[in-house]
Amino acid sequence: MTAASTPTMRQLVPILFGHAAFQQLNAACELGLFEYLHRAPGACAESVAAGTGLSMHSTRVLLLGTTSLGLTTKGPDDGYRNCAVVEEAFREGSWQVLRDIVEFQARIAYLPAMDYAESLRTGENIGIRHFPGDTQDLYTRLANTEGLEQLFYRCMNSWSTLSNPVLLQGVDYSQVRRVLDVGGGDAVNAIALASAHEHLRITVLDRPGALEVAKEKIARHGLADRIDTHAADLFDDAYPPGHDCVLFAHQLVIWTPEQNKALLGKAFDALDDGQRVLVFNAFSDDDGTGPLYAGLDSVYFSTLPFRGSTLYPWRDYEEWLRHCGFSEINRITIDSWTPHGVIEAYRG
Ligand SMILES: C[S@@+](CC[C@H](N)C(=O)[O-])C[C@H]1O[C@@H](n2cnc3c(N)ncnc32)[C@H](O)[C@@H]1O
Structure with missing residues (x-):
């Protein structure tokens, strides 16, 4: 019903670099890029560097990543802006919800995802090895890592x-x-x-x-x-x-x-x-x-x-x-x- 059409090689790019696409989003969240552009829409790359505390080199790399993904846009005046969905989240007060979801993916789901093939092969939730403990489900392991229970429930x-x-x-x-x-x-x-x-x-x-x-x-x-x-x-x-x-x-x-x-x-x-x-x-x-x-x-x-x-x-x-x-x-x-x-x- 909702199956995607067969991808072309060009359409394979976001799949091939899926991990990198997520890390562009995650880094932009962690480094405060979206908050900065929300406060200073249309800021040039130099201002973004000053506002986020990144070097010019790092700023250009990050803005290339987020802009190529459509998370930010670059205008004819060389000013950068958040994409509409991000701005809407700020406007309607749901930005923190989106941030938490990105953090959940980054701090809970991301490393275990490396164990996907092995999990399918064995039929076991192999990624749980990233969380200390000897129980079989994630929830009973949360308390074994300082702060993890709070992080999990916030997200x-x-x-x-x-x-x-x-x-x-x-x-x-x-x-x-x-x-x-x-x-x-x-x-x-x-x-x-x-x-x-x-x-x-x-x-x-x-x-x-x-x-x-x-x-x-x-x-x-x-x-x-x-x-x-x-x-x-x-x-x-x-x-x-x-x-x-x-x-x-x-x-x-x-x-x-x-x-x-x-x-x-x-x-x-x-x-x-x-x-x-x-x-x-x-x-x-x-x-x-x-x-x-x-x-x-x-x-x-x-x-x-x-x-x-x-x-x-x-x-x-x-x-x-x-x-x-x-x-x-x-x-x-x-x-x-x-x-x-x-x-x-x-x-x-
Ligand atoms: C995915 S969370 C869902 C939490 C909440 N219902 C929600 O929708 O946000 C699953 C919940 O089930 C609880 N849970 C898992 N195994 C349980 C068990 N054996 N007895 C009681 N609670 C359990 C976990 O502690 C966790 O709070």
Whole structure:
């Protein structure tokens, strides 16, 4: 459906140098180029050098890279400007979200991506070797490196903030009272849901390390009376009772089909008839041809979170949900550049 046309040799260039394209973007972020050009649009190369503290040589190399990629433009007056998308992010206040996402790719996803072929060959998330520890999933290793948990949740928060409008606006919550947010992380979606839908109460279930970050954020948003936390293992421990909606946000992309069926089965058991499960994450197309976002993000999922993590197609979730006894299964999407969506399904 979304398969790219066969590339010419010229079109192979950004693929061949994909690592370099990313590093141009990353360096421009790290070195403050975009912030500088936002403050001083139309600055000449000499001013950019003074503004970023780089030598003229380095400035020219960086501006060549970012301009050839279209991240910056050079006008007839030799002045440089940010591209429209970057300026729009500054204008609408989402620049920090983009910065965090670039940092996530640079500091978490990038080195492990080198292990992609080996991960495919072995069926194991080989890239996890870049994070100390002897557990098999990324999340339990985060606490072993000073500052990594904070970095991960700051960046994960930005991924969710970027993609959760479909969860906030696409779902009808009028019949929902209490949401159980399984693997809710730093409560990014719980806080957004509670803010957007004032009648909702939410419980964030996660590991104790994640909940430390969550509690602090919930308090900062003044939502401690409507958002609870519950430390538990999402596979091994019982789900706390009294919820009429179970949410898996960016959760079922981590685990194998067998584990996902087990988790959806637990959700089914925790709900009464007529109550609902929500699955929110990025999806790949049913025909396995795209979208490009899913095809490329698969490198992260294959190398890092867990053995077998991936952006499954919509139809896989539907099959698991039917297998667990759910019915009235709906796909919910909104117009967005990321392939995020929600599947909702009802018990009974
Ligand atoms: C990809 S993050 C998603 C966080 C959040 N739902 C979001 O959308 O931003 C996955 C979350 O699942 C949690 N998690 C992973 N394995 C878990 C387990 N066995 N028990 C409880 N939580 C777990 C992690 O701590 C992490 O917060």
